[in-house]
Amino acid sequence: MYYYIYDNYLAEKKYQKTLLRIESRLTDLGINGKIVKMSVLKNIGDNLNEDIAKGVKTIVVVGNDRTLNQSINLIHNLNLPIGLIPLGPNNNLAGLMGIPEGEAACDILSSRNMQKVSLGLINQNYYFLSYLEMPGENICINCDNNYFININNRKDVITISNIYYGEDEGKVAISSNTDYLDLIIKNKVGGIFKAKKENFSHFKSKKIAITGDKSIPVLLIDEKKIIKTPIQIEISKQKLNFITGKKRKIN
């Protein structure tokens, strides 16, 4: 049985026609199933896991990167295959996974081309697929318990990435879907009269521990979270069985 999780923004009128077309295509392909709609007021987590325990074989997220990230944190059994039907803005992960937007994604789902995808894990309880960003003010980053980096500059932006789709750095191979996290430290030096120059640092690490004197605002897919230090970020042993297209850009 297929289980579809819809984001709450899909209730907007402009998505209704596309959703109808998607549902009709899914029925044609014989992969239609139960639909659950996310809501700001309702926590769907408990119902969702009960339904999954009853015999769901595939979970499909309909929405964008944020929907996907919320869903993987709601689902307890991450061994199940997970698919994505991208719809609306902020669908960067779909592009990397080779999944076209809207109706065309149904054919990818039906072909069931599976790919193991690594997951980042924050403080042993919150998964992330892509990358997180934070300001580098008075923090110390410890990598693999081997070396540490002190950052005191407010202009420093720290990116910790599992799958990266940000600006292409060109200077370095930022890996995606490996057993390593990429730690990127960027800052722009310069002023009104000086030409701006970007300082760039890049490290690879399996385990990153961040300590600081106060809580750190972390930006994760357009979602701001305030996380108390120390923050432990690592690659999870759990990997997602993701249904991807043939044109995927990650291995």
Next chain:
Amino acid sequence: MFKETATAAAHETDTIIGPSVKVEGDFVTEGNIIVEGTICGTVKTSRNLKVGPSSKIFANIWADNALIAGEIQGNLNIANKLELTPTAKVFGDIKTANISISSGATLNGKCQMADNKNKAIKPEFSKQKKMELRPQANEVEE
């Protein structure tokens, strides 16, 4: 890894330590390293190391090949080629198979070319027999 966007050059470098970053501890990696900032501790890589002109390293270094343009206070153990550019300052001992020092580079320390294949051959004097220079008794009688 991105199949389409990554260039060949980008694939080669794994770690970049920028000018604003100070790393302390044992820095061990299996990829290429570019250092523009400061490192205190140990640096170990099985591949190449490039040290920029503004960088400072207070560490012992192990690498396959190294190009040094900055300041290093510590010993260098380079398996293949070590290149010191005119801006390089090394305060420590060097052990390498192949070295190139440009005019203007500073080197304060011992330098050992540790290639075992090209060891200097020691003459084996002790095993040689002493030559007999006197004429034999029979020859004198004739």
